[in-house]
Each structure stands twice: as C-alpha cells, then as structure tokens.
Amino acid sequence: MLALVRTPNAALDGLAATAAGRLRVVTGDLCDPELGARLLSESGDEPLDRLIVNAGITGPKEAPGQRATAAELGELFLTNALAPLRLLEALAPRMATAGVAACLSSQMGSVSLARAADMPLYGASKAALNSLLQSWVAGQQPAFAVLALHPGWVRTELGGTSAPVAVADSVAGLVATMEAKASQRGCAFLDYQGQALPW
C-alpha cells in the first residue's frame, strides 16, 4: 500500500512503522504532471485495487470575479479538478477490474444542490472535478468503479473545529461506501454514508 504526502509527517511515518511493511509513504505533489508515472514505477507490477485521491484545497474565498488572482484560480482548479483526473488517467491501466477509484469531491460541487453559496470558487472546482470524472468514464468505459465522494463536513484543518463529523467516522463510511461499489462499473457521486448525491 502506498500513501502519498506532500509534507512528510511523523504520524504517518509512525503508522508505516507499525504496518509491518504493508504501508509505504511516498513524498510528492498531486499537481506534479509526472506523479502518475512515478507512482506506477514505485508500486510494482500488481494490479491496483483501490485508488483514493484525497488532496484538496479551499482556494480563495472571495466571490468569483472579485479579488482572486489568475494564479490562485489556476492552483485551485488544477489541485481540485485537473490533477485528480490526470492521476486517475495515469493509473487506470494498472487498475484491477473489480477495483474502485475515488476522488474526494464535496456536496458543494453539486450544481443542483447549490450548497456553495459561501465558497463558490471551491464549489465550482469540485463541480469541475465531478464533470471531468463523468466525461472520462463516459469516454473510457473503465472496467472499474469511479466515485466522486463527499466525506461529510469533517473536523479537519479544512473543515474546521465546528464540523460535526469526526475523521474516523468519515473514513469508516467512505471505506464502506467504496467497498460496496467494488466490481461495479460506472461513475457515481456518493456521500460517506453511501447516499447518492445529485450531480
């Protein structure tokens, strides 16, 4: 099992140390265009059963058209939408037939729910991710499942201390949601409790 981090940290190193060689921590940036090729060479020849693209950023909080710079917008849409799709594309040839590839999206990316009133740029970047995943699945017809997952409003650095969902509960729900989709083809937008969200 490979875990990618941009910034090495002692907690993950400790986890790897207790995993008796089953978890290896690799340092890298999701936005690096060579990341997919590097992970393929680091992961040996075995098929990949699960892929989770978790990294994401909130980006500038201003409403569109106000103070966000081109560089900020580029980083937001590259990190949250294009880079996850690029990594999926790179790793797809190695994905197991019954595999599951998931990208962390957000219910703020639901166009029909329109829940991103406070963070419209972030919501737009996750809507772009959802759209790219749907288009890629429609074009490539992969033999594995592709999921856009909403983890709930979770108490992380991004979610803040007021968020109602603990990391452990979100992760347990996300894992169960992914496992329920193993061996199923197609693209779905689901929350951490396995409920379908409207695109």
Ligand SMILES: NC(=O)c1ccc[n+]([C@@H]2O[C@H](COP(=O)([O-])OP(=O)(O)OC[C@H]3O[C@@H](n4cnc5c(N)ncnc54)[C@H](OP(=O)(O)O)[C@@H]3O)[C@@H](O)[C@H]2O)c1
């Ligand atoms: N928390 C919520 O309530 C919530 C709700 C809906 C969706 N989500 C989504 O769930 C995912 C995880 O969110 P979170 O709450 O855990 O966020 P977080 O606490 O801000 O953590 C984000 C992680 O992404 C990493 N990252 C950012 N850009 C990266 C890059 N270019 N390359 C590699 N790693 C990068 C960060 O690394 P560094 O430590 O190096 O910065 C950090 O470890 C995100 O996609 C987020 O949009 C979260």
